[in-house]
Amino acid sequence: MYRLLDTIDSPADLKRLPPEELPELADEIRRFLLASVSRTGGHLASNLGCVELTIALHYCFTTPTDKIIWDVGHQAYTHKILTGRRETFHTQRQFKGLSGFPKRSESPHDAFGAGHSSTSISAGLGIAVAESLQNTNGKAIAVIGDGSLTGGIAFEALNQAGHLRKNLIVILNDNEMSISRNVGALSSFISRKMTGSYYRDLKKEMQGLLKGIPSIGGNILHFARKAENSLKGFLTPGTLFEALGFDYIGPLQGHDLPQLIEVLQNARDIEVPVLVHVMTVKGKGYEAAEKNPALFHGVGPFDPAVGPAPAKTSTVSYTGVFGSTMIRLANEDPKIVAITAAMPEGTGLTPFSAAHPDRFFDVGIAEQHGLTFAAGLAADGFRPVAAIYSTFTQRAYDQVFHDICLQKLPVVLALDRAGLVGDDGPTHHGVFDLSYLRHLPEMVVMAPKDENELQHMLKTAVSCGRPVAVRYPRGNGYGVTMDPELRELPIGRGEVIKDGKDATILAIGSTVYPARDAARILESRGIDLSVVNARFVKPLDRDLILDAARRTGALITVEENVLQGGFGSAVLELLEEEGVTNVRVKRIGIPDRYIEHGSQAQLRKELGLDADGIAATVEAFLTRQGAV
DSSP: OOTTGGGOSSHHHHHTSOGGGHHHHHHHHHHHHHHHHHHHOBOOHHHHHTHHHHHHHHHHSOTTTSEEEESSSTTOHHHHIIIIISTTGGGTTSTTSOOSSOOTTTOTTOOSOOSSSSOHHHHHHHHHHHHHHTTOOOOEEEEEETGGGGSHHHHHHHHHHHHHTOSEEEEEEESSOOOOHHHHHHHHHHHHHHHSHHHHHHHHHHHHHHHTSTTTHHHHHHHHHHHHHHHHHHHOSOHHHHHTTOEEEEEEETTOHHHHHHHHHHHHTOOSOEEEEEEOOTTTTOHHHHHOTTTTSSBOSOBTTTBOOOOOOSSOBHHHHHHHHHHHHHHHOTTEEEEESSOTTTTTOHHHHHHOGGGEEEOOSOHHHHHHHHHHHHHTTOEEEEEEEHHHHGGGHHIIIIIIITTTOOOEEEEETBBOOOTTGGGTOBOSHHHHHHTSTTOEEEOOSSHHHHHHHHHHHHHSOSOEEEEOOSSBOOOOOOOSSOOOOOTTOOEEEEOOSSEEEEEOGGGHHHHHHHHHHHHTTTOOEEEEEOOEEESOOHHHHHHHHHHHSEEEEEEEEESTTSHHHHHHHHHHHTTOOSOEEEEEEEOSSOOOOOOHHHHHHHTTOSHHHHHHHHHHHHHHTTOO
16 A cells, blocks of 8 residues: 555664655655544644654664654654554554553653653753763754744753753754745755765864964954854844754755755764754645644544534533633623633633733743743732643642742633543643642632533632632533523532432542432442532532531542542541541542543543442442441
8 A cells, every 4th residue: 555654664664765765755654644643533734744854864863772852742653653653553542552642661762751842852951961971872853843942941951952062953843934935945055064074074174273373363263153153143043042052954944855864964973962943834745734734733533535524512612611701701800811821722712812812812832931920910910810731730830839829819720621631641631630739728729510610610710819720621511501690609618419328429520420420320229329519629618528427427539630639638638637537438539650541431431430430439338338
């Protein structure tokens, strides 16, 4: 089916191909990617855009001796295909299959795991220093997208790399900036010549010669350097990187394989930090993705002939409810502003940005800055709502502690994708937020049982005048009736869903309905359970929980969060504080391990967090306790 691709099971096989056949290989890889991702879903546009770059990297370098570090990692599909995973690529992002990101345990060619952005240069510098300390010859090549450079850690790494002057190559995969053909072609020509061995050797000889001229040699050399820098600064946008201590090369046409190979072969021999600026087209080779790369960034299964179809569902998503509620709240209150970290579509804020453009702020991939920016807004009288995925909010923990909670500022954290998120796997599961937020003084932490409760929690959050986190899951709601009027919920008050005498299930957020269904299953087996929608992890509804403990004598907590330090731990702490010792407690949640990728339904079933799993755990617990 694929004349060239079917013969490649390792980078060594790739190197056997003559250079003139590589463009045909690139075409075959694009056809392979489109056919595979359209069946399984995944990150498409970014991978179509870096096919030639990946081929050139593996053609010029030798992994795993040389280490290629992929930033974020969602553009590493071609890398996986060329490093022995072509036959199993159809399992990527599937339950028990290949990861959608680089994974060290998956292949020796995956030098560093990824999933969050802006880390590749730091990791690459660490590897480069390790190679130097061990006197080994492996090169470290960090591939980073232009969007990831908005993350402060990337510039921290660039700063240190320029200072250490280690053998590091940074590839800036730029798929947004547009540079005219003439400037790009001239700059590419100069970059290739300036990195060639003849030019570098001549430059060194001239420097030595000029330094040896008495009295005037140093001045001439200084003038020559200024002239060279002025020429390169005029022709290229690399002044910033040169100032940070990098040799800048580019911008290059990222789909021109001969040019890429020539430059990378030259860069390979430079023993100081080098930044190669490569211009690529996101979605390259698939017209629909080129026209709308955002739509094809992450997709489910689709027909390549027509593209992704809108999901057919009678229910709205939690993200959609968040977005529409934010518009309603902002219409009523001019002090409400919305903040996102490069995810306006993913967080549902695109409609808000159109309705209130002056009160919408996209800070880029800079969660730390985003939350301190929100704190500044709050300090001057506004009510900022920062919509950031749960897993990405982890990157700004100190800002939540120091800049928001310590100063008691009314910033709302809207934690989308809380709990198990599915196919993106352990880097994206939002299963730690209850633990890392509830122990912070002043913080209110709540989670809705359904989409209707979410809108009321948002109203509560922006009205209470305190730091608040509202966490809600990925996916659609339950199709419940949406109340037309928004109302504030009493802080720290849960609700009883069902009364029973044998034990009480205390559930939070996305586990409330499965807990209710589990109680119904057990009711048919003669077990009578109370079910409580806790609503708040902090503050807890102390009276409701203590009354349930004394009345039924057994509590089962259920959460889609790690058990360590989570909702169940908070309940245990409450019992200890109140001296309640004669109550049996069972906690159900995420165990002490990273959870792999798979659909939300598959993972919940495997972890016992669906209705059947909760019912089985509760029945076994009560049987052991002699309660039934």
